[in-house]
Amino acid sequence: MPSVIVLDDLSQEGLDLLDAAPGITYEVRTGLKGAELRDALRQFDGAICRSGVKLTADILEGNTRLRAVVRAGVGTDNIDKDAATRAGIVVMNTPAGNTISTAEHAIALMLALSRNIAPAYQSLVEGRWDRKKFMGAQVAGKTLGVVGLGRIGLAVASRAHGLEMNVLGYDPFMTAEQAGKLGIELLPSVADMLPRVDYLTVHTPLTEETKNLISDAQIEQIKPGARLINAARGGIYDEAALAAGLKSGKLAGVALDVYPEEPCTDSPLFGMEGVCCTPHLGASTEEAQTQVAVEAVELLSAYLNTGAIRCAVNVPAVDPKTLESLRGYLDVAYRLGRLAANLQPGSVNSCRLTYRGEIADRETKVLTAAFAAGLVEGAMAEEVNLVNAELMLRERGIDIVEECRGDMGAFRSSMTVEVGGGGPTRRVSGTVFGHNMPRLVSIDDYRLEAFLDGCMLFFSHKDVPGIIGKVGTLFGEHGVNIAQMAVGRSGPGGTAIGVLNIDGEPPAAALEAVRALDAISSATVISLPAAGHLPPWLG
The missing domain is CATH 3.40.50.720 (NAD(P)-binding Rossmann-like Domain)
Incomplete structure (x- = not known):
């Protein structure tokens, strides 16, 4: 029989619902900290908290029993979601209650x-x-x-x-x-x-x-x-x-x-x-506290009794086998979303994703959700993950269209995303080298190969002799180390785009010096997660 610990004060309506939940027992233990909190969590299958308790990595480490934590509220800053994911603990919140x-x-x-x-x-x-x-x-x-x-x-x-x-x-x-x-x-x-x-x-x-x-x-x-x-x-x-x-x-x-x-x-x-x-009273109403408590109990009861996951902030709604088989392309999709959000800094009104090759026959909906999570990450008050990211786009009237093509093209599998908005539509393509090495393989009409991680400089330029050397020299003068370089061009003497993977954010003076070069038409720095760094819902 699943058991639940209530770690913060919860409205009576929430406790009444726990009393009525079939097959679930619970205890209320508030004010726990440190070793007492860590030991208590190891005695229960589920936990409900508000903001009064902090579930840090050391509190969750080594917990092999706890299956889910529900925050009765929106923010989950008091829960170490990376640590929870590593421990196999689902973290859910109640986004609508307050x-x-x-x-x-x-x-x-x-x-x-x-x-x-x-x-x-x-x-x-x-x-x-x-x-x-x-x-x-x-x-x-x-x-x-x-x-x-x-x-x-x-x-x-x-x-x-x-x-x-x-x-x-x-x-x-x-x-x-x-x-x-x-x-x-x-x-x-x-x-x-x-x-x-x-x-x-x-x-x-x-x-x-x-x-x-x-x-x-x-x-x-x-x-x-x-x-x-x-x-x-x-x-x-x-x-x-x-x-x-x-x-x-x-x-x-x-x-x-x-x-x-x-x-x-x-x-x-x-x-x-x-x-x-006022002292942070936004959600301090009897109605809000009742609503988030009831919603928290409903979420946790459904998960413990049926395995249903809703409003999760750290895990996707897919079975583990599917997740593992798609992990490399989920990472690519997420990074392409992050990249597209920076390449199209104005408003976004449409997204088109094309899956090509072997990946076209797989669970592409979850890949689309991973792209959407990358695209909107940091722009939403709610936690973004595979479950809610695509819905967030559609609720804002943003079209997202999928296309699957069985022909392989240049790679066994690849995905291309097009993002339209206030400026020109931008198109980027990515693939996986080996099992888990994301690569950028084209930008707009330019084919290239670049690492899809870390700090990256994107610059458009005329395809004239010496321009790459000048950029490298300027960065060298400003102490910027270049880890990898890729160039795509329309043809000899035409236009081209360069991508540099660099060891860190370049000084403003270095970036301005690059932009001042006659052959350079634009230069933008975009920071992506480091290689191997995955979002909590994927890690």
Whole structure:
């Protein structure tokens, strides 16, 4: 009989559902840490947690009994997913349970800013009646910018429409047509949004791309008097820049529910006029906690009783034999997705995948899912894996088409991906050398052979004598070591593309020197995972 440990406080509705779950026993043990937590987990088949407990690698190492952990909430940062995968533990989350509560809190913060709710109440507490001091602004007729159109971003947009606001949106994985159906004017970049918004709210994960998404330069571009809200992840806004914007009068207000480091009791914004901050209350409603608890119990019960896996963040929904036989091409598909996302940095509205040769007769749907996971990785608030990546694309109106061809071409098996969007359609092809060596074998119309890993420089150039040597010389002068080089060309004296695998990110000066060469038309650095480094759902 499967047994479950509940590691954090769970709503009574969730516990009642565990009581009623057939064939499952459970115990509630909260506040566990260190060796006590490690030993307890080894006594159960499943675990349910929230954010209060940290399941680190040393806690999970050597656990041969635990089969699944469910996080009653969206984020799984407190669970070492690599360690869980290595131990054969499925990690699941509850992505939909707190959507409405978080969206409502973002709207509440926006309204609190607009009507000076917090300082007005404080004035009454202090015995003052200052009606004139707290003149506010109505939101009807104003423009709200929403960065990130996932579940929560769309819920915020829907509620803003109910407040008679105009809604602008930015999400590289949402088509203008799909956004239009939802009453959202989709813009090509955040920069295009800034001069037009009266309010700005963000609903994205914290990544290298979104860290300090709004800083000094962006505040210079933003519409005077704008108010900014963040109920997503701390660090998306640069707090020092927000404080400076408030002091200068460029910003009318800032509302935060999240901070780079939590708990947070010290911020340059605390105490400033025009600021309304809360201690990460986005999902702190009775309804949200009930919903995530019930969903967590349902997920874990289904897995322990039937083996069904839903909302997993570290394993695919395929049987182990299929996964092992496709592992090399799953790695290629994932890396081509990462590459395509960087080669097509603007909006994406279509993807076409062509499988050729022996691979065309295999489970290509899982390969397509691996490509989709690579394409959207880092752009979504939700964890991306083989289970949900393709769905995320389709929900944003992005077409993804498969084609299978039995003829082998130049290789026994290969796959080609085409990604269309705001710029020209880009096409890249890859294959596997040996059992597990991913290779890039063409870019657009240029055939070549390059390692599909690590730091890579892609440069387009005229096919003239000496250009490769000049690039190598410039990199040598700046201490950049070249590990491998590949060149594809249209014909002697025509256009060509070069790919360098280099040992690390080149200095900005080196890259600018390469771009300054007369024969070079473009040069881009793209970083892919190191050779042999697999995402958790594949490793």
